[in-house]
Amino acid sequence: MARFPRIPTFLAAALLAALPLSAGTYNAVAEIGDPLPAFSDLPATDGSALSASELTEDVVVLVFLANHCPWVRGMDGDLVKLVDSFEGESVRFVGVSVNHREEDRLPAMKEHAAETGYRFTYVFDESQELGRALGATRTPEYFVFDADRALVYMGAIHDSPAQESSDGSIDYTQGEPTVHYVADAIRAALAGEPVATAETRAHGCSVEYEG
Amino acid sequence: MRHLLLLLAALALPAPSAARPVLQPVTHPEWREVLAGHQGDLVVVDFWATWCLPCIERFPRMVELSERYADEGVTFIAFSLDDRDDAGAMAMAGSFIAEQGGRIEHYVTADVIPVAFEHLDLLGIPAVKIYARDGTLARTLDADDPNHQFTDEDVEAAIVELLAD
Numbered sequence: 001m002a003r004f005p006r007i008p009t010f011l012a013a014a015l016l017a018a019l020p021l022s023a024g025t026y027n028a029v030a031e032i033g034d035p036l037p038a039f040s041d042l043p044a045t046d047g048s049a050l051s052a053s054e055l056t057e058d059v060v061v062l063v064f065l066a067n068h069c070p071w072v073r074g075m076d077g078d079l080v081k082l083v084d085s086f087e088g089e090s091v092r093f094v095g096v097s098v099n100h101r102e103e104d105r106l107p108a109m110k111e112h113a114a115e116t117g118y119r120f121t122y123v124f125d126e127s128q129e130l131g132r133a134l135g136a137t138r139t140p141e142y143f144v145f146d147a148d149r150a151l152v153y154m155g156a157i158h159d160s161p162a163q164e165s166s167d168g169s170i171d172y173t174q175g176e177p178t179v180h181y182v183a184d185a186i187r188a189a190l191a192g193e194p195v196a197t198a199e200t201r202a203h204g205c206s207v208e209y210e211g
Numbered sequence: 212m213r214h215l216l217l218l219l220a221a222l223a224l225p226a227p228s229a230a231r232p233v234l235q236p237v238t239h240p241e242w243r244e245v246l247a248g249h250q251g252d253l254v255v256v257d258f259w260a261t262w263c264l265p266c267i268e269r270f271p272r273m274v275e276l277s278e279r280y281a282d283e284g285v286t287f288i289a290f291s292l293d294d295r296d297d298a299g300a301m302a303m304a305g306s307f308i309a310e311q312g313g314r315i316e317h318y319v320t321a322d323v324i325p326v327a328f329e330h331l332d333l334l335g336i337p338a339v340k341i342y343a344r345d346g347t348l349a350r351t352l353d354a355d356d357p358n359h360q361f362t363d364e365d366v367e368a369a370i371v372e373l374l375a376d
Contacts, residue, residue, distance in 0.1 A: 012249060026334055028355055028356035028357070028358075028359075029356070029357065029358075042269070049355070060334040069262075071262070072260040073233060079256060101264070132358065135356070135357060136357070137334070137335060137354060137355055137356070137357060138334070138335055161264065161325050162325070163294065165294065165297045165299065165300065166261075166298075166299025166300045166303065167295050167299055169221070169298075171296075171297070173293065173294075173323050173324055173325050174323060174325065174326075199330070201329070201334060203324075203325045203328065204264070204335070204338065205262070205264075205335070205353040206265065206335040206336065206360075207354075207357070208265055208354070208360070209354075209357045209358075209360055
């Protein structure tokens, strides 16, 4: 039987603490480095249909959304600002709705996109194949792909999840966000540099898969 | 949130004030004490919140299970991950559990919600944890894998299996 050199417990703990977060820590399916899953003809709120082969920008950001979710609504403003902040750069944002409940289907998506000012393609993944392929289980949950269409980041938009409260106000659970994980990942990917934080917990509502 | 208000309004029934359940706020250390106090019983913990539609939809099933198994040495606990500082959410949660009934103890996190998830080792809800009679965690049922999201039947099957141990 192979034997490994013993490392003192305190040293092993220190080494583990110093290691970057391993891929897949918070995702049962996807790992950092995975390719963008193929998808085709997903219907969008603007009446078009989107296929993975049409994505020609240097960076692609998929964000899983659910209109009904107070955490999505709480961070919609941050999403809109994020998209605006990369205007004119080679970044493509695609929103994806997966749930089958009426509040999250195409007619409601159209309404929500218009009300919220989504300025990106927002598609309905009725087969749920794209969501399953990426292990997307929270809304909102972000997946950033680089120019090679390799996954370089997955998780939350930033470090202070926000919820729409019962009175309609927005409540940042941990104050103003200070680390903007998705924006940082996009900038790194655009520069061809490694992403410092490749995975975080995506806090929000659970995606409901059929069957 | 409008749909949720409508849903809760539709479900709301007058509850006798004497039997109105209390949502007890707990920090994580206090929660550990609550669990420790139930050693000897099988403990089924349903993690839910008013902002979680599937949690609300599944809640009646947990009520049924509590009525079926409470006399067999099973303690049922509903742990809310609502924002305790959101008075509207807390009022909705209180009305909801009063209307639902069941033989269930109720707690709500006193921690910041995402921090509570980390302390509880949860990525999302709905989720159910079942603790064995010796207090150890025996089962975690969650929705974290798209290909293996738990069902109501899974919860009852786990209870039956653990009761037989």
